Amino acid sequence: MTSTTQVAASATPPASTPVFSVDGLWKVFGPKAGQIPGDPELAALAPAELRARTGCTAAVRDVSFDVRKGEVFVVMGLSGSGKSTLVRCLTRLIEPTSGTIAIDGEDVRAMDKGRLRELRRHRAAMVFQHFGLLPHRSVLDNVAYGLEIQGVGRSERRARAAEVVAKVGLDGMEQRRPAQLSGGQRQRVGLARALAVDPEVLLFDEPFSALDPLIRRDMQDEVVRLHQEEGRTMVFITHDLSEALKLGDRIALMRDGRVVQLGTPEEIVGSPADDYVREFVRDVPREQVLTVGSAMRPAADGEASAGPVVSPAATVSEAIDLVAAEGAPARVVDGDRCVGVVDADTLLGVVAKGDAGGGPSAGGRGPVAQSTAHPDTDGDGPSHDSGTDLPTTVPGPASDSPATGAAQAGTAAPRERGEAQPPAPRTSPEGV
Numbered sequence: 001m002t003s004t005t006q007v008a009a010s011a012t013p014p015a016s017t018p019v020f021s022v023d024g025l026w027k028v029f030g031p032k033a034g035q036i037p038g039d040p041e042l043a044a045l046a047p048a049e050l051r052a053r054t055g056c057t058a059a060v061r062d063v064s065f066d067v068r069k070g071e072v073f074v075v076m077g078l079s080g081s082g083k084s085t086l087v088r089c090l091t092r093l094i095e096p097t098s099g100t101i102a103i104d105g106e107d108v109r110a111m112d113k114g115r116l117r118e119l120r121r122h123r124a125a126m127v128f129q130h131f132g133l134l135p136h137r138s139v140l141d142n143v144a145y146g147l148e149i150q151g152v153g154r155s156e157r158r159a160r161a162a163e164v165v166a167k168v169g170l171d172g173m174e175q176r177r178p179a180q181l182s183g184g185q186r187q188r189v190g191l192a193r194a195l196a197v198d199p200e201v202l203l204f205d206e207p208f209s210a211l212d213p214l215i216r217r218d219m220q221d222e223v224v225r226l227h228q229e230e231g232r233t234m235v236f237i238t239h240d241l242s243e244a245l246k247l248g249d250r251i252a253l254m255r256d257g258r259v260v261q262l263g264t265p266e267e268i269v270g271s272p273a274d275d276y277v278r279e280f281v282r283d284v285p286r287e288q289v290l291t292v293g294s295a296m297r298p299a300a301d302g303e304a305s306a307g308p309v310v311s312p313a314a315t316v317s318e319a320i321d322l323v324a325a326e327g328a329p330a331r332v333v334d335g336d337r338c339v340g341v342v343d344a345d346t347l348l349g350v351v352a353k354g355d356a357g358g359g360p361s362a363g364g365r366g367p368v369a370q371s372t373a374h375p376d377t378d379g380d381g382p383s384h385d386s387g388t389d390l391p392t393t394v395p396g397p398a399s400d401s402p403a404t405g406a407a408q409a410g411t412a413a414p415r416e417r418g419e420a421q422p423p424a425p426r427t428s429p430e431g432v
């Protein structure tokens with residue numbers, strides 16, 4: 001047994017300066033939409049009743065949140081929950097009905113056409129599921145297109161485009177036409193095109209929904225890599241819980257236009273805000289998302305000074321590997337302070353009981369279930385252009401845990417944010 005074995009901390013949390021600041025946002029479609037937010041009785045109606053009484057759909061209902069600089073902010077929810085409408089409101093691709101939106105403190109709703117164009121071109125670039133690549137242009141020229149409409153000169157934009165094409169792993173394909181690329185490669189071109197204009201924030205509207213699962217995972221890894229390398233702020237829409245947990249620093253979970261919970265993956269999985277969220281996350285392997293900080297107990301006499309060391313930010317799964325390999329409890333050390341101890345019982349308790357996580361509503365779920373039941377949705381189909389060809393299952397075997405193996409060798413690998421890949425539910429929510 002060694003006392004120096006250590007599981008390192010996750011990536012440093014992003015700074016907290018907001019890029020986007022959204023307050024009391026509503027988007028209502030339908031006749032006299034503007035009356036709904038200000039009428040407490042109508043505003044409180046359930047979607048079906050609101051439609052029956054007024055003919056209106058409240059796609060976004062009184063939503064408030066900040067997107068912090070450098071974070072991946074995921075907007076997640078079932079089909080029709082309002083994800084696309086919400087994110088399109090950020091740059092007024094859809095006009096909000098009421099509420100405020102600011103980017104770096106500037107009022108987006110007060111922007112004139114020119115300022116809005118500048119916002120969409122330079123500051124908040126959108127990556128769509130269907131990119132609308134220009135078919136007769138080469139990869140390089142497609143990527144350079146955004147710079148072209150910004151008026152950047154030919155040689156400069158081609159040099160910048162070549163740089164970004166290489167960054168997304170398409171070097172050697174610069175002269176191909178979109179038709180000569182696979183679906184995943186086309187997605188990379190779209191991503192490169194958005195990156196080429198070097199926006200402050202990238203908005204992704206379900207960009208990988210149409211990709212087959214392996215390519216989809218590649219693209220997710222690409223986003224994680226780009227984020228880690230560049231620290232760029234990203235807002236990422238997905239209906240896929242596995243994708244949300246993998247990519248998100250924080251997740252806003254939407255239902256019927258409202259954000260029902262906003263939190264880190266650990267908060268969402270460990271402390272679901274209500275039964276809806278609990279049901280949503282019930283198939284997630286908690287040990288891959290929850291951290292030892294939420295599973296430790298106080299150190300007993302003598303325990304604080306010996307034994308393997310684990311960071312409070314390491315996952316329960318990583319700590320299980322470490323404790324099993326070392327055959328001893330591990331000290332949870334924050335900086336140079338021992339803040340607690342995890343042993344086989346406390347760690348397995350998280351897996352077996354499913355009630356760790358410290359939140360007020362985290363208990364009572366019983367054993368980790370393999371049910372295919374999921375929350376139902378309002379059933380409204382989307383009406384925008386992000387497409388509806390959504391996959392119904394997403395793979396992600398538990399054996400992908402990055403720490404497995406390394407810990408068995410006595411030197412547990414650090415968990416980097418984005419590497420935990422909890423398997424998706426056997427049937428994803430929209431599949432029922």
Ligand SMILES: Nc1ncnc2c1ncn2[C@@H]1O[C@H](COP(=O)(O)OP(=O)(O)OP(=O)(O)O)[C@@H](O)[C@H]1O
Nearest residue numbers: 029057059079080081082083084085380381382383
């Ligand atoms: N232009 C529109 N007119 C009327 N209703 C709309 C319009 N656009 C969206 N809606 C409705 O608003 C609600 C939210 O739609 P939205 O497309 O934002 O959901 P979503 O969560 O992005 O769905 P998906 O995952 O299927 O893309 C749905 O009930 C939808 O039918």
